Amino acid sequence: MKPRLSCYCNRILFLCLIATLIVNCRSGAQKKSTKGKYLLLINGEKGSREQDNMIWFDSLDSSLVLRTDHGTAINDHLGSAVIPQDSFLLSMDKNTGAMQKYAYSPEGLTETGKLILAEFEYISFSSKIDAEELYISGRGKNNISSFAVVDTKNMKVIRRGKLLLPVASGQNPSDNFGILKGNRFYVGYSSFGEDYDHCSDTSYLAVMDYPSLKRLSLAKDTRSAFPGAGVNGLFNYFEGGDGALYVLTSPVFYHGNHPTAPTAFYRVGEGRGGFDPEYFFDLSSKLKGAHLLGITQAGEDQVILSTIAFPSTGKSDYYLVDVKRKTLKLLLKDQLQPNFVWGTSGLYDGAHATFVVNEKQGESRIYLYDVKNGNLIKGPAIRGSVSAKSSFLMLQPSGK
Numbered sequence: 001m002k003p004r005l006s007c008y009c010n011r012i013l014f015l016c017l018i019a020t021l022i023v024n025c026r027s028g029a030q031k032k033s034t035k036g037k038y039l040l041l042i043n044g045e046k047g048s049r050e051q052d053n054m055i056w057f058d059s060l061d062s063s064l065v066l067r068t069d070h071g072t073a074i075n076d077h078l079g080s081a082v083i084p085q086d087s088f089l090l091s092m093d094k095n096t097g098a099m100q101k102y103a104y105s106p107e108g109l110t111e112t113g114k115l116i117l118a119e120f121e122y123i124s125f126s127s128k129i130d131a132e133e134l135y136i137s138g139r140g141k142n143n144i145s146s147f148a149v150v151d152t153k154n155m156k157v158i159r160r161g162k163l164l165l166p167v168a169s170g171q172n173p174s175d176n177f178g179i180l181k182g183n184r185f186y187v188g189y190s191s192f193g194e195d196y197d198h199c200s201d202t203s204y205l206a207v208m209d210y211p212s213l214k215r216l217s218l219a220k221d222t223r224s225a226f227p228g229a230g231v232n233g234l235f236n237y238f239e240g241g242d243g244a245l246y247v248l249t250s251p252v253f254y255h256g257n258h259p260t261a262p263t264a265f266y267r268v269g270e271g272r273g274g275f276d277p278e279y280f281f282d283l284s285s286k287l288k289g290a291h292l293l294g295i296t297q298a299g300e301d302q303v304i305l306s307t308i309a310f311p312s313t314g315k316s317d318y319y320l321v322d323v324k325r326k327t328l329k330l331l332l333k334d335q336l337q338p339n340f341v342w343g344t345s346g347l348y349d350g351a352h353a354t355f356v357v358n359e360k361q362g363e364s365r366i367y368l369y370d371v372k373n374g375n376l377i378k379g380p381a382i383r384g385s386v387s388a389k390s391s392f393l394m395l396q397p398s399g400k
Contacts, residue, residue, distance in 0.1 A: 035106050040356075041078070041393040042068055043341040044385050049076045051385060054108060060354065060368055060379045068384030072108045081123035081232040082342035083134070085152065086398035088112065092138075092232075094121040099136075101155055104397045113155035119146050123232040127178040127185075129210075133158065135178060135185075143172050143192065163206070163213065167191035171200055176228030177236035179245065185210040186268065188227035188236075188247055199252045201261065203227040207273045219274025223282075224249035225261040227275075233343020233393075235294025240301045243270035246323045248294045248303075263291045265323050281326050292319070293338075296346020298353035299371040304331070304346065306338055313337070314388070318357065320369065331369070331376050335359055339391040347394045354379065356392040364390065 036056035044051025055071035057064065079100075081092035089109075091100050097120060101113035120138035124145065127135040132153045139145050149159040165173035171191035178187045185208040191200040203221045208214060221227075227247050228236040237247040245268040251261030262284035267276040283292055283305070292305040301324040307317045318332040336358035338345070345356035353369040364386050366379035382392070 035104070035397075037396065039104060039395045039397055040066065040071075040382070041074075041082075041342065041395070042071065042382075042386075043339075043391045044068070044389075045387065046339045046341055046389040046391060049078065051075070052078060053385075056106070057380065060366065062378040062380065064380035066380050066382045068382065068386060070384075074108050077102065077109050078342065080341070082393065083123070083126045083136070083232070084343075084393065084395050085134075088152070089395075090126075090134075090152070092117070092120060092123050097121075099150070099155075101152065104395075115150070115155045115157060117148055117157070117160075119144075119160075120148070124175055124230060125177050125228070125232065125236065127180060129180055135180070137175050137178060139174070142194070143174070145173055145175055161213075163187065163208075164215065165189055165204070165206060166218065167204070168200060168202070170194075173204075174230055176226065176230040176250075177247070179237070180210055183210050184208065184216070185213065186245065190226045190230075199225055199258050201225050201258050203249065203266065203275065205268065205274055217273035221266065221275045223280050224264045224266070225251035225258045227266060229294065231340070234340055235296065235303070235344050235346065238297045238303060240267075240323060242301075242324075244268060244276075246301075246303075247275075248292075248305075250293070251291070262289075265321075267323075281323055283321070283328070286328055293340070293344070295344050295355050296353050297348045298369050301325075302371070304353055304355060304369060308337060318355075332357060332367070336361075336388050339389055341391040342393045345392045345394050347396060349396065354394060356382070356394055358386070358388060358390060361388060362386055364392065366394070 036058040038057050040055045042053040052074045053068050053071040054074050055066050078091045079093035083090040088103050097116050097118040099115050099117050102109035103112050119140040122139045124137040134150050134152050137147050146162050148157050151158050167173045173189050173191050175187050175189040187206045189204050205219045207217045227249050229250050237245050240246050247266040249264045251258050262282045265281040267279040269276050290307045293308050295304040298304045303321050305319050305321050314337050315334050316337045320329040347354040358364045364382040368377040368379050
């Protein structure tokens with residue numbers, strides 16, 4: 001009888017094991033299609049849309065491993081420009097001129113609207129006007145800048161046109177950032193030649209009345225060359241604890257047209273119409289001429305920046321920068337140089353600055369900077385189809 005009983009028990013154990021595997025598979029599938037607190041958009045290879053992915057997750061604990069192959073494929077969904085909002089994102093396809101609206105869903109990105117902005121090929125920046133209206137600046141053929149004010153709820157263009165931004169003869173304006181404060185719209189810009197070369201050595205700040213967009217004042221500065229990043233989604237400025245705007249300059253050193261211009265911060269005092277002549281934070285002079293890109297705000301007067309070399313060394317260092325004290329603190333050294341396909345990977349919630357770093361081939365990691373304690377904390381690892389050309393966009397959707 002014992003052999004039969006043993007056989008019977010083995011059969012029961014086998015059936016229990018099968019049942020457990022089925023339950024686990026179902027639970028894993030359910031977990032995969034459930035919204036989390038955070039959303040990571042992944043571009044697997046720079047310039048390609050064939051390995052795009054997204055992962056929902058709830059924890060920033062360092063023990064968590066985010067596997068890119070366990071995410072949801074969003075191949076060919078997103079174009080070269082992405083504008084994240086609280087409960088949706090917009091993406092621009094330069095080939096068709098289509099601005100698509102996507103809701104964040106458990107299964108991926110669900111298209112909920114579309115409009116055509118035929119004169120747009122590239123997005124320079126976007127600026128929130130109110131809960132539903134968005135100002136979008138873009139460039140089309142011959143690098144002509146245009147703008148559109150879009151009703152993002154109904155995906156309709158409310159207004160479109162071109163700002164009258166004066167520049168030197170033979171140059172085209174390139175507006176790089178804009179922000180509405182009260183009834184004033186601040187626009188930072190520089191200029192380029194016809195073939196998007198010969199970067200100007202002048203930073204401009206135009207102050208417009210809003211909504212008329214009539215220019216109230218125009219200021220110039222030659223201490224750097226390019227106020228703001230001039231590329232969709234990259235960090236441009238932030239509002240400090242004193243109410244002033246701190247504008248990160250990018251002299252477009254990779255064009256080689258103004259090689260002596262430093263990466264720096266300008267300040268625009270609250271209610272002022274130009275760059276503060278008494279303030280200029282020359283970042284490059286503290287780093288032997290190195291240039292930097294902005295990642296995210298990291299406190300009332302602090303930001304996280306990353307070095308970027310030209311010609312590329314393939315390596316970057318990360319710094320915490322205090323714009324009031326004019327200090328730099330090294331956070332990470334010799335990481336893989338980041339790529340920003342859809343924008344910088346930073347997220348700031350008032351307590352922590354969260355950003356993604358390509359640590360080494362095949363592995364990236366989320367880091368958290370604790371603003372209160374001044375500590376850098378390791379977060380989840382990202383593994384799978386991650387390369388030196390991978391880029392990330394980390395979001396915290398509202399869930400509405």
